[in-house]
Amino acid sequence: MPxxxxxxxxxxxxxxxxxxxxxxxLQLLSPDIFLGWPTxxxxxxxxGKTLLSIDRLGKYLIFHFSGGLLLLVHLRMTGKxxxxxxxxxxxxxxxxxxxxxxxxxxxxxxxxxxxxxxxLYHDVRRFGRLTLVLEEDLATLPGGFNELGPDALADxxxxxxxxxxxxxxxxxxVKSLLLDQRAVAGIGNIYADECLFQAKIRPDRPASSLTxxxxxxxxxxxxxxxxQSIALGGTSFRDxxxxxxxxxxxxxxxxxxxxxxxxxxxxxQTLSSLMIGGRRSIxxxxxQK
DNA sequence: ACTAACCTGTAA
DNA sequence: TTACAGGTTAGT
Numbered sequence: 605m606p607x608x609x610x611x612x613x614x615x616x617x618x619x620x621x622x623x624x625x626x627x628x629x630l631q632l633l634s635p636d637i638f639l640g641w642p643t644x645x646x647x648x649x650x651x652g653k654t655l656l657s658i659d660r661l662g663k664y665l666i667f668h669f670s671g672g673l674l675l676l677v678h679l680r681m682t683g684k685x686x687x688x689x690x691x692x693x694x695x696x697x698x699x700x701x702x703x704x705x706x707x708x709x710x711x712x713x714x715x716x717x718x719x720x721x722x723x724l725y726h727d728v729r730r731f732g733r734l735t736l737v738l739e740e741d742l743a744t745l746p747g748g749f750n751e752l753g754p755d756a757l758a759d760x761x762x763x764x765x766x767x768x769x770x771x772x773x774x775x776x777x778v779k780s781l782l783l784d785q786r787a788v789a790g791i792g793n794i795y796a797d798e799c800l801f802q803a804k805i806r807p808d809r810p811a812s813s814l815t816x817x818x819x820x821x822x823x824x825x826x827x828x829x830x831x832q833s834i835a836l837g838g839t840s841f842r843d844x845x846x847x848x849x850x851x852x853x854x855x856x857x858x859x860x861x862x863x864x865x866x867x868x869x870x871x872x873q874t875l876s877s878l879m880i881g882g883r884r885s886i887x888x889x890x891x892q893k
Numbered sequence: 894a895c896t897a898a899c900c901t902g903t904a905a
Numbered sequence: 906t907t908a909c910a911g912g913t914t915a916g917t
Contacts, residue, residue, distance in 0.1 A: 605911045663912080680912050682901080704901085729900045731912065748913070776894075785913085792911050841911065842903090861911090882896070884909085 605681045605843050608756055608790030609833035614685055615660045617847035621687050622711055626654045629710035637706050637730060641737040641745050662752050662789025672739040682843050683732030688722040690848035704728045748785060756790040756826055763823040770811035778814060779807035780881040793883050794839055794861045799825045801860045806892045807885040808878055860886040
């Protein structure tokens with residue numbers, strides 16, 4: 605579900621609510637969504653630790669706790685992190701007993717007179733993962749985290765990053781390249797289509813066919829669009845909600861995503877649809893070359 | 894580089 | 906009943 609702008613929105617929410625708070629109690633209701641690294645590192649190791657900061661790399665949230673403990677959270681398709689004090693009473697009650705609520709975190713906030721605050725992890729499809737890792741063991745963590753390319757909004761990301769990856773994967777469609785988290789981290793299916801539309805590039809073009817100017821334009825659109833979406837709290841196309849369970853407003857700005865068969869806002873031609881690397885891709889035959 | 898698999902819910 | 910969904914990954 606969430607891509608970079610949605611994950612960043614949640615990060616900003618949770619930092620403002622929970623930075624400096626102490627995690628006093630933890631309930632893992634669905635053990636299969638958790639991985640400890642080393643494997644005997646239990647989630648309960650976090651009890652009594654203080655949340656120092658929350659970082660983000662691509663679509664991963666990185667919670668830094670005292671004692672050198674890192675909690676990595678990936679929401680995949682339908683994961684939500686909900687800060688209960690920000691929810692209406694009826695929603696709070698519903699989520700507390702919902703069968704898709706998998707983890708309950710109790711924090712105490714010294715800033716608010718030791719007030720208790722509940723954070724919960726909710727995930728209908730259960731694809732999301734929580735990983736607890738010791739800082740010193742992060743480099744040996746299995747899975748994709750250590751293979752991520754630069755974050756799309758980091759200053760280490762520029763057009764030569766994409767061009768360099770394209771040189772190693774010349775036949776890869778440019779749409780697949782944008783979705784490949786080893787090339788650049790944070791872009792998903794919505795923003796890949798939106799960026800290609802604004803850059804006027806067809807999604808099925810082989811990576812090797814793009815000119816330097818096209819890589820530059822595409823990179824510029826990635827940064828512009830992701831920033832605009834963050835400013836609007838992300839895209840709530842279906843399931844996405846921020847930590848207060850509120851929708852983002854970027855869906856109203858979407859030009860092509862989910863609009864197959866509808867008229868292009870720029871030229872009026874019917875938008876086309878292709879399956880690329882197993883992902884639905886919408887584009888305009890007239891505007892994108 | 895494509896496909897199936899992981900899950901559940903919703904819409905056609 | 907079937908297809909499909911903001912993601913990733915293991916196996917062709």
